[in-house]
Amino acid sequence: MKQLLVFVLFAALFCWLMFSPIYKHVLVIRQALLQQEVDYLLEVGASGKYGYIDGEMVAESRGRLSQYGFSAPLLDYEISSTTGAEGDNAAIPLPRGTGIKLLISYPYENLLNIDRLIGLEPPSEDARIAGGGMKMSEYVP
Template sequence: MKQLLVFVLFASLFCWLMFSPIYKHVLVIRQALLQQEADYLLEIGASGRYGYIDGDMLAESRGRLSEFGFEASLLQYEVTSTSGAEGDNSAVPLPRGTGIKLRIAYPYENLLNIDRLIGLAPNSDDARISGGGMKMSEYVPTG
């Protein structure tokens, strides 16, 4: 009986040691993709041509991220500004010097459930990985 218990414990530890780095790697790649997409949207949205990050830009972003395996309906975007004005309104672009803040969040999707094999509790269902940042708008109205 003792040998069976040792075997079961060793097998679970062995499985965790084999597969945990793979799941952690997927997690790191997903977070990096979210951060890369946030940086790209901020670069485009804060440019002198736009001064906002609107719904069309976010829809294109969902499409790009879904190509990497993200489920588009689970992506959450938050666009705000340092002045309190709407950062996603194309009718009223943010003027130069106003910060556009963006946060993209996505659930862990049970990636860390394998940690249960060694007694670690996985993240809650509402926990999310995210990428984001802030960039100053360069938009200058013409006319």
């Protein structure tokens, strides 16, 4: 009986040691992809040509991220500005010097459930990884 218990505990620990680094790596890559997409959207949206990040840009971003395995409907985009004006309105671009803020978040999707094998509690169901940033608009009317 003692040997069976030791085997079960060793097998659980062995599984965690084998697979946990892989899932942590996936988590780091997902966060890096989110941050890369934020940087790209801010670079384009804050350029002198646009001054906004509209729904079309967000739709293209969802498509790019879905190619990397993200579920497009689960991606959450928060666009704002430093002045409180709408940062996603193409009819009223933000003038030069106004900051455009962007935050893209995505749920963990039970990615860290394997940590339960060693007694660690995974993030809650509503916890999200995110990438965010701000860039000053360069749009001049």
